[in-house]
Amino acid sequence: MTMSLQNPLLKVENLSHYYGDQIGCENINFDIYNGEVLGVVGESGSGKTTLLKLISGLLCPNAGSVAFDTRIEGLRDIYKMSEPERRLLMRTDWGIVYQNPKDGLRMNVSAGANIGERLMAIGNRNYANIRSDSSDWLEKVEMDLERMDHFPETFSGGMLQRLQIARNLITKPRLVFMDEPTSGLDVSVQARLLDLVRGLVSKLGIACVIVSHDLGVMRLLSHRLMVMKSGKVVEQGLTDQVLDDPQDPYTQLLVSSILPV
Amino acid sequence: MTASSQNKNTNGSMENPEILEGYNFAYLDDQTKRMIRRAILKAVAIPGYQVPFGSREMPLPFGWGTGGIQVTASIIGQDDILKVIDQGSDDTTNAVNIRNFFGKTAGVDTTEKTNKATVIQTRHRIPETPLSKDQILVYQVPIPEPLRWLEHRETETRKMHALAEYGVMHVGLYENIAHYGRVTTSYDYPVQVDDRYIMSPSPIPKFDNPKMDKMPALQLFGAGREKRIYAVPPFTKVKSLDFDDHPFTIESWEESCALCGSSNSFLDEVITDDEGTRMFVCSDSNFCKEQIEKLTNAPLLQNGDGS
Numbered sequence: 431m432t433m434s435l436q437n438p439l440l441k442v443e444n445l446s447h448y449y450g451d452q453i454g455c456e457n458i459n460f461d462i463y464n465g466e467v468l469g470v471v472g473e474s475g476s477g478k479t480t481l482l483k484l485i486s487g488l489l490c491p492n493a494g495s496v497a498f499d500t501r502i503e504g505l506r507d508i509y510k511m512s513e514p515e516r517r518l519l520m521r522t523d524w525g526i527v528y529q530n531p532k533d534g535l536r537m538n539v540s541a542g543a544n545i546g547e548r549l550m551a552i553g554n555r556n557y558a559n560i561r562s563d564s565s566d567w568l569e570k571v572e573m574d575l576e577r578m579d580h581f582p583e584t585f586s587g588g589m590l591q592r593l594q595i596a597r598n599l600i601t602k603p604r605l606v607f608m609d610e611p612t613s614g615l616d617v618s619v620q621a622r623l624l625d626l627v628r629g630l631v632s633k634l635g636i637a638c639v640i641v642s643h644d645l646g647v648m649r650l651l652s653h654r655l656m657v658m659k660s661g662k663v664v665e666q667g668l669t670d671q672v673l674d675d676p677q678d679p680y681t682q683l684l685v686s687s688i689l690p691v
Numbered sequence: 692m693t694a695s696s697q698n699k700n701t702n703g704s705m706e707n708p709e710i711l712e713g714y715n716f717a718y719l720d721d722q723t724k725r726m727i728r729r730a731i732l733k734a735v736a737i738p739g740y741q742v743p744f745g746s747r748e749m750p751l752p753f754g755w756g757t758g759g760i761q762v763t764a765s766i767i768g769q770d771d772i773l774k775v776i777d778q779g780s781d782d783t784t785n786a787v788n789i790r791n792f793f794g795k796t797a798g799v800d801t802t803e804k805t806n807k808a809t810v811i812q813t814r815h816r817i818p819e820t821p822l823s824k825d826q827i828l829v830y831q832v833p834i835p836e837p838l839r840w841l842e843h844r845e846t847e848t849r850k851m852h853a854l855a856e857y858g859v860m861h862v863g864l865y866e867n868i869a870h871y872g873r874v875t876t877s878y879d880y881p882v883q884v885d886d887r888y889i890m891s892p893s894p895i896p897k898f899d900n901p902k903m904d905k906m907p908a909l910q911l912f913g914a915g916r917e918k919r920i921y922a923v924p925p926f927t928k929v930k931s932l933d934f935d936d937h938p939f940t941i942e943s944w945e946e947s948c949a950l951c952g953s954s955n956s957f958l959d960e961v962i963t964d965d966e967g968t969r970m971f972v973c974s975d976s977n978f979c980k981e982q983i984e985k986l987t988n989a990p991l992l993q994n995g996d997g998s
């Protein structure tokens with residue numbers, strides 16, 4: 431892939447964050463282009479979630495910058511925007527799928543309301559339109575239309591993640607962040623969900639940053655892979671290259687399954 | 692009602708001769724009143740915005756209108772005439788107690804007549820008789836935050852107000868329509884004030900919401916337990932939230948009031964005997980009384996001036 435002519439969608443430079451003396455992540459650099467899926471792997475505590483929060487506007491970094499290619503003004507540092515601008519981006523051009531669906535859903539309202547919320551948040555005031563868009567999205571994440579008015583409490587783990595995905599994708603975001611979207615799910619449920627994510631992402635041309643422990647997930651979904659250890663990136667490149675011919679000794683251990691991830 | 696212990700004058704107002712010794716006028720100390728007045732001024736300057744204030748202990752438990760009482764105590768003057776209603780009625784224990792409280796601590800005149808009052812403290816209703824620009828309506832508010840059911844974090848609700856991030860308010864309406872085919876919220880129906888702040892109108896029936904819009908009287912809201920004051924200045928736009936294809940509507944009744952025959956007031960269903968016989972009567976007891984008086988006086992007037 432040659433995308434050098436294009437501007438990156440997200441440009442991360444020298445990004446660092448510390449929790450007191452503790453390194454969250456340190457000196458991270460990468461670009462993401464439209465439609466590209468970037469995987470982030472690493473052992474527990476290596477800084478994956480910290481990085482995801484930093485680049486999705488949820489945690490202000492101690493150093494470095496995160497720039498997003500805004501529709502009107504091009505690349506802009508998201509932490510130099512005003513808060514309303516950043517929050518508007520978060521509910522239009524971005525999506526965030528949380529590891530724990532309870533963090534990403536309203537558990538006290540129906541599936542349809544969860545999916546339609548972003549439409550209402552950006553000013554849609556026609557009930558019938560909101561309802562029909564929501565049910566379209568329920569179908570796109572391969573859920574029964576009967577579930578439209580049911581509460582999330584009655585849903586399985588896999589269904590909750592589908593609901594989160596529909597809720598995020600309904601505004602056609604350009605960039606979606608997912609933190610371990612399939613962890614805690616049965617293997618067969620995982621596989622179907624991964625297929626769904628892969629299908630939607632490629633069909634809609636959405637760029638995606640996916641954090642996972644699971645190299646199998648990465649092999650399936652991500653175009654590029656970033657390996658983290660102790661808050662630093664030890665290796666990044668095309669997924670197949672990194673997995674088939676790892677250069678860094680730590681990645682070599684990971685790939686050879688000597689280290690549990 | 693303790694009318695027997697009070698003298699009704701010709702205006703229908705009641706004078707309270709027995710002022711309690713040893714209390715400041717209207718109970719609150721001057722410093723507290725100044726603090727509350729500052730909060731009220733700020734609230735009036737930013738329509739619909741909830742202003743925090745240092746709510747005081749009152750000789751009534753929270754939930755008995757301590758927020759409204761503190762607002763009333765801070766704005767009432769010697770010459771004011773106070774009306775207190777609870778669910779539309781002047782006669783309930785709560786209304787009587789609050790009226791007596793101000794009778795005894797401020798010595799102000801009180802009345803049941805809506806058009807005679809200069810200050811009206813209310814719980815759960817707006818009078819049917821339209822209010823004028825010389826009047827102030829003080830609401831008792833239990834839960835001031837309209838976003839609370841969606842978001843329990845105070846820091847977040849404040850931010851949502853500050854950034855006018857209100858789209859999620861419609862999630863509640865959506866949910867209602869999805870489950871019941873229409874918006875079933877009938878009390879405390881959220882409004883947007885002056886095209887800006889979303890506000891909880893306190894648990895008045897949505898029937899009363901349209902009265903808030905461009906009301907000539909100043910509307911003040913006091914929440915004692917939650918320590919918030921907010922306001923709608925006179926003649927300010929107040930809009931009830933809705934969807935384009937599910938517009939806001941108010942309650943209506945097949946029946947008319949069984950006592951006064953009114954067909955455009957808010958009706959309460961009351962059970963009149965042990966057999967469960969029901970009838971509908973005005974919730975605004977003073978309005979109902981006045982309608983009955985008008986009916987009985989009408990023929991006389993017609994004969995009198997020939998018009």
Ligand SMILES: Nc1ncnc2c1ncn2[C@@H]1O[C@H](COP(=O)(O)OP(=O)(O)OP(=O)(O)O)[C@@H](O)[C@H]1O
Nearest residue numbers: 449452453454472473474475476477478479480481
């Ligand atoms: N809120 C916090 N306060 C203090 N330290 C934190 C905080 N959050 C994370 N850390 C520390 O920062 C480091 C990176 O944590 P992070 O959660 O980003 O790791 P992770 O790669 O997502 O791990 P996991 O795979 O277990 O989710 C860890 O050492 C962690 O203990």
Ligand SMILES: [Mg+2]
Nearest residue numbers: 478479480609
């Ligand atoms: Mg994590």
Ligand SMILES: [Zn+2]
Nearest residue numbers: 948951973979
């Ligand atoms: Zn009546």
